[in-house]
Amino acid sequence: MRVLILEDEPLLAEAIRDGLRLAAIAADIAPDGGAALELLDLHDYDVAVLDRDVPGPNGDEVARSIVARGTGPLVLMLTAASHLDDKATGFELGADDYLTKPFAMQELVLRLRALARRAEQHRPPVLEIAGLRLDPFRREVFREGRYVALTRKQFAVLEVLVSAGGGIVSAEDLLARAWDENADPFTNAVRITVSALRKRLGRPWVIATVPGSGYRIQAPEDAEP
Numbered sequence: 001m002r003v004l005i006l007e008d009e010p011l012l013a014e015a016i017r018d019g020l021r022l023a024a025i026a027a028d029i030a031p032d033g034g035a036a037l038e039l040l041d042l043h044d045y046d047v048a049v050l051d052r053d054v055p056g057p058n059g060d061e062v063a064r065s066i067v068a069r070g071t072g073p074l075v076l077m078l079t080a081a082s083h084l085d086d087k088a089t090g091f092e093l094g095a096d097d098y099l100t101k102p103f104a105m106q107e108l109v110l111r112l113r114a115l116a117r118r119a120e121q122h123r124p125p126v127l128e129i130a131g132l133r134l135d136p137f138r139r140e141v142f143r144e145g146r147y148v149a150l151t152r153k154q155f156a157v158l159e160v161l162v163s164a165g166g167g168i169v170s171a172e173d174l175l176a177r178a179w180d181e182n183a184d185p186f187t188n189a190v191r192i193t194v195s196a197l198r199k200r201l202g203r204p205w206v207i208a209t210v211p212g213s214g215y216r217i218q219a220p221e222d223a224e225p
Helices: 012-022 035-043 059-069 084-092 106-119 152-163 171-178 188-201
Strands: 004-005 026-030 047-051 074-078 097-100 126-131 133-136 141-143 207-210 213-215
Touching: 004 012, 004 035, 004 126, 012 026, 012 106, 012 207, 026 035, 035 047, 035 059, 035 213, 047 059, 059 074, 074 106, 126 152, 133 188, 152 171, 152 188, 152 213, 171 188, 171 213, 188 207
Parallel strands: 004 026, 004 047, 047 074, 074 097
Antiparallel strands: 126 133, 133 141, 207 213
């Protein structure tokens, strides 16, 4: 899952980004509306967290731009304005959710997870495939009933693969969905992370490498023993 944070207070923006990373959510920071629009042109985000009062095009204008595109991320308004009229205005702009400052990081994470699930209308709250059970809200993974402890990055990569429902996910897509904008596109981080994740999940391997294409979750009967 990848999130855009539009927030002009550097300390708060970094705190949000770091808090999301702890929840295995990749996040990029835009300090103003102009930067946010540029990042939206460069990356595919699942959710945009927009502070309404920022320099340049404000959060409302960025929200309008996202809605006008029709295929952009869902929008969560994050602002100190807590009056009902302010919230109504935010929803009228096309916001999908609204959270007022101050807020608990855990609540932000839960709302982001809920929004991401809403974007995939038929996606269940707990994902299951090939003997794997992945709970994005609790950040837990089980294989054949056995709990598997994963790092945050390993969990993020597995969530993308499981969400694909057995479809092939390229290394480029994994890098875009599980890492932030600081990731080196020429890095071998994806290969290293997938290799470590495969070992954590154990044999028979449940993550298959598709030469020249990427990776996918495979059925146990197709796995290498």
